[in-house]
Amino acid sequence: MAHSARSAQAAGPCVAMEWCTIESDPAVFTELTERLGLETQMEIGEVFSMEDVESQADCAGFILLFRYDKGTMRPSSSSSVGVADDPSVFFCKQTVENACGTIALLHVLLNAEGVRPGPKLTNFLEFASSMPEAELRGEILGMSDDIRKAHNSFARSEPFMSEEKGSSEGGEAFHFVAYVPKNGALYELDGLQRGPIRLEAVPESAPTASGAAAATSAAAAAGAEPAASWLPAARRAVEERMARYSGTGEIRFTLLSVKGSRLHAAKRRLGQASARLAVAQQVLSSGGGSTARANAMGAFPQALLGAGWAPEPTLGALETQVAELEVAARAAKAEVDELQAERAAWAAENERRKHNWVPFAIALLEECHRAGKLDSMVEKGNERARELVRQEMERESAKKAKAASPSSAAPSASS
Structure with a gap:
């Protein structure tokens, strides 16, 4: 996507049984995939434009990050079936805070064709799948030490203990959902919904994570048309989700592709x-x-x-x-x-x-103080902050003046 929401998902501190927030970055999600344990070598890439969605030939699924807004959290309007009753689609509800990134990743990895989970994930999948309710499966995920430790391996170490809850209360929250093809349909898998949302039918011959690149290359070499793909449907679903924020000025979206490891290939x-x-x-x-x-x-x-x-x-x-x-x-x-x-x-x-950067910052400030430079640095920073506030106030005043102008309220005579 053109604008990333990474800064809103910077890793934060967490305590023993809590789940930290994680950053929507390919490096983070690729390492998380490795820590979860797969027999199939996978990696995560970032998709920077909607035009690139349909070129992800080796993609097993997509993960979309967007700003959480209750008004936009309804299932996709393109859904013709709604919550699907397909026991072969693994789905679990989000029952613990900040786990949506790992849940979205697992929704892709545990549903995609050609992706083989390792022993620990296989045990989790078998046990969780035996539970009839998605909420129970979510509770099992929340209690999984292996999955929580993999997720929390990105927690930032903190030198101070805070009595305030380390959540997004009072600030903006962001959410991850997954899009993955299975059994001839594209599904939206959102841990905040009641179940998997069947969006639309897609070709049964959709490429798998392990064989898509080879199949595409072979078809091109033979001069044949590539197989029909689920990717156009995925693009429509992502665009529909983003369109819900039309008119709000929201541009913070990140789209990640889950695909076979380029290094392994x-x-x-x-x-x-x-x-x-x-x-x-x-x-x-x-x-x-x-x-x-x-x-x-x-x-x-x-x-x-x-x-x-x-x-x-x-x-x-x-x-x-x-x-x-x-x-x-x-x-x-x-x-x-x-x-x-x-x-x-x-x-x-x-x-x-x-890394915990607080000791470095404290040592740097102490050195600046000893060198007699700290006061001037603080004053310079305050001046810069005041200038930014002044510029923002001028922009807001200009917007209000333009909105109140008669010429902006009615078309001109020549129009």
């Missing part, structure tokens, strides 16, 4: 290119021949080399193949290095989010 491509290169080089150095080919290919699993792949039969073609594989391996290695650097940057960002 790049490592697989690197492994395959490296294995193929090793086979082709060994055959070439041996002068070709069926025995050399069999020995070289036997050193690697066929699944790694790829079904149907084999070194070229002639030495000339084999030399060309080796050169092409060297280029492919270098490109895959560069992609892996780039994505690993991105993950390292994400890890550093998350550590800074969790």
